[in-house]
Amino acid sequence: MEVFKTIWNFAADKKTAIGYSVMGLMTIGGQQLFSLVAFKCPCSHQNVPYGFVFLFVPALVLLGMGYFLNSATWKLFTGCCVNPRKIFPKGHCCRGPQVFLQVTMKAFFAPVLWLSMALLNGTFYECAMSDWQTPVYVRAICANKSMECPKELHKVVCGKTSMPAPEREEILRVLQAESQILGWGLIVTTVMLSLLYTCQASCRSKVSYLQMTFWRTYIEKEKEHFDKLSEAYASKLAERNLTSFFENKEVDPFELPSNKAWEEVSSLYFFTRERQYYSTLHRHVEQDRTCVNKEEETMLDFVDGKCV
Template sequence: MDKYRLLLGHLTKHHKTLGMSFLSLLTAGGESLFSNVVFQCPCNANWSLPYSLFFLLVPALILLLLGYLLSTKAARLMTGCCARDQGDTSEEIPDKPGYSRMKMCCWRVTCSRITLTAALAPFTWIAVALLGGSYYECAASGNEWMQKYLCQGQKPNCTKEVLQMPCQKTNSKEIQGLLNMLRAQSQMLGWLITLLMVCCATAKFCTFCKSQVSFLQLKFLKIYKKQEKEILTTESKKYATELAERNVKCFFENVRLDSVRIPGSDEWKEISEVIEPTDTAYSALHEYANNRPVRNYAHQNPASD
């Protein structure tokens, strides 16, 4: 039993890394199945190129969008960013030197991290597809420029034979050599994309070298964020239940009960911002607790009516 608990502890501790690895393997397996079962090159001058690009890029785009949609950080960052709030609280924020620049830099860094994580599955799809070679062969055989390039010094009907290469409707040794060259080009592109992914992963580890936070403080920061999230969820359920019970009693008993203090939209917006941790503020909620002045909430909260 202790071994199972130890294994479960390791899985829970490294769930992000294991999840990304599993996603990459699932994407690679899905692409191999997709290319062998669904993809069938039309070997047509008008359709080969767009058909191949569609099968190569559209699934990658869908995976990228899913990566953004399933990202909690992306949802937190984008929620309300396009809204025109008449009650903007930007005037209440003190005009600190470099505050806007720091906020924009934080926003860009967060977007870059979200994009790198979301792009893992799309790049895996494209890399595996290029290593297989079928999409590239079909696209190149239907491209007029590639046909002219491949048929330099070949016999007159070479263009038609190149177009039929992915469908394996020719036994010519010259055409088979051109097909092998296309596969080699495709695999080289696939390995270049794989190398790019490895470089991005290495760059992520290099950021630890420039970190201004020590290892133990970073570990404490992760523990704090986890505890803050759990306690915020627990307290949110508590206050939501209290508010719901109060409103239901007002409805059935036809009496006005004491109001329940619920933060306003501006306050929710403040603690939902994405910030870079500092020695004085580990999260937006921490910064809110440090800088928010004490207010008088004797008036009734509109949310509790």
């Protein structure tokens, strides 16, 4: 899980071609493994549920993992039952759903890739649709075929039908062609929607391209240093407490951020042109803590479609 999380964060946060390629290879490898090792079409009237389970269930699992491994999910929802204004801030009720939409778009990368590769391969689709009993579909696929076609269509994938070999091969080609058309259609649709969303987000961006590049670099470095310092301070605190326990002596003072400070720096980022802070932590250390506007603390915003 830790290895997958590292790869996922590398791809989703940095959005590098290498990261997405690694995720793509993992998804394609998993799909091929399922097809060769785990998938065995029953060639019965259970073809439809069996084929669609292998087609859609792994995609749903990948979608769930995409939500689970994205830190923005937990920034958005942690404490939302106690303070619903984190998701629906006053005067900006659409901000929370917009951020959730961004998280969803990231989470959909692996599921869409799985479905695309599975449809291009055709194995799962052929099994499922060979037993699709809709009269219109059966008449269309069995047109100009032998009388056994409607009754033995579910056996075509396994080659256990009494239909002539040329008819069986033709049906398999039709099923594979349908699957591949759907696969390419899904790929084209996803690419076009991603392009449109990226263009729309860039057009509405509040910062220039170079400043956005700097902002992304800052966020990555801040996360790296935060993880290192968190581990260091946690280690010091644990060592202080254990030393006090075993040596039975008074503890030395140990300054830590207040609960309010933790809450502020854990919220999603709000960007304004007037005060150019690059994260909630940056804003917290720069501003006078007593003058932070409570309304502003609950606001959510994003630049170039990226959550912080």
